[in-house]
C-alpha cells in the first residue's frame with residue numbers, strides 16, 4: 001500500500017492506494033456514528049463489507065447529481081440523527097463522491113467525511129483535489145464547495161466488477177496526466193497498456209500513483225484554479241461539448257479532446273506532428289476513441305459558451321512538447337480557424 005498526502009487551504013487528505021474496502025473500519029473514528037452513502041451497483045457487489053453501517057442509497061447516473069439528491073440525503077441525515085460528531089463515508093464512483101462530499105460539507109456547516117473510491121476515473125481524478133458538488137439547470141458542477149475528504153481508499157481490486165467501458169474511460173485521464181506533466185508516465189503507458197487492460201494490480205497501482213501525484217502537486221499550488229490548475233483541463237474544453245452532444249463517457253470524450261488540443265498545439269507551432277501520432281497511438285492501444293463524430297459548429301458554439309472564456313479569448317491548454325502543458329490565451333476568432341482546420 002502507498003499513501004499520498006495532500007495539504008491545501010481547504011484541508012488535508014490522505015490517499016491510501018492499494019488499500020481494501022474490507023479494511024474501511026480501521027479508518028473510521030471508533031466512537032462516532034458513521035453513515036455510508038453509496039449506490040445500487042456497489043450494494044449489489046459489496047454489501048457484505050458494509051454490514052452494520054447506516055446506509056443511504058442515491059440514484060444512478062449523472063441525472064441524479066443534483067440538488068434534489070442533496071435534499072434527500074439531508075432528510076436521511078435528519079432521520080438518522082446525524083450531528084456534528086458523526087462521520088460520513090462515500091463508497092462509489094465520482095458521482096457518489098461528488099454528491100456525498102457536498103452534502104457532508106454543507107450539512108450543519110460541515111461534517112468530516114471520507115471516500116472509498118471505486119472507479120478508475122474517480123481514483124485518479126474525482127476523489128483527488130477537494131472539489132465536491134452537483135449539476136444545476138444543465139450546467140455541470142455549478143454548485144459546490146472545496147473541501148478535502150479526510151481519507152480516500154483506492155481499492156484497485158474493485159475494478160473487476162466495474163463495466164469494462166467505464167474502466168477503459170479512466171485511462172483517458174491517466175494518459176492526460178502523462179501528456180501534461182510526466183513523459184516517463186506516458187512512456188510507461190506506451191509500454192504497459194496490455195498489462196493495464198488485463199487488470200495487473202502492479203501496473204494499475206503504479207499509473208494511479210503517478211496520476212494522483214501529478215494532480216496533487218498541481219492542486220497544492222493552485223487549489224482554487226486561478227492559474228496552474230487549468231493544465232488539468234487539457235482536452236477538456238473540447239471534451240465537454242463532445243460529452244454533452246454525444247453521450248460519450250467522460251474519459252472517452254477527453255480522449256478525442258486531447259487529440260484535438262494536441263493538433264491545435266501543432267497548428268500554433270508548439271508540438272511536432274509526430275507527437276500527435278504518438279498520443280493517438282497510445283489512446284488507440286487503450287481502446288479509446290480518437291475520431292470525432294460531431295459537427296464542428298457544435299464544438300465551436302460550445303466554446304463560445306465555455307465557462308473558462310475570458311471576453312474575446314479562450315484559455316486553451318496546449319502541449320509545448322509532450323509532458324509539458326501550457327495555458328495560452330487564444331482569440332476566439334483564431335479558435336474558429338483552428339477548429340475548422342482540425343481534421
Ligand SMILES: NC(=O)c1ccc[n+]([C@@H]2O[C@H](COP(=O)([O-])OP(=O)(O)OC[C@H]3O[C@@H](n4cnc5c(N)ncnc54)[C@H](O)[C@@H]3O)[C@@H](O)[C@H]2O)c1
Nearest residue numbers: 039041093094095096118119121122125126131158161162
Ligand atoms: N470532483 C472532481 O474533481 C471530479 C473530477 C472528475 C470527475 N468528476 C465527476 O465524476 C463523475 C463521474 O465519475 P465516474 O466515472 O466514477 O462515474 P460513476 O460514479 O457514475 O460510476 C460509473 C458507474 O459504475 C458503477 N460503479 C462504480 N464503481 C463500481 C465498481 N467497483 N463495480 C461495479 N460498478 C461500479 C456506478 O454505480 C456507475 O453506474 C462525474 O459526475 C464527474 O463530473 C469529478
Ligand SMILES: [Zn+2]
Nearest residue numbers: 125173250254
Ligand atoms: Zn476530466
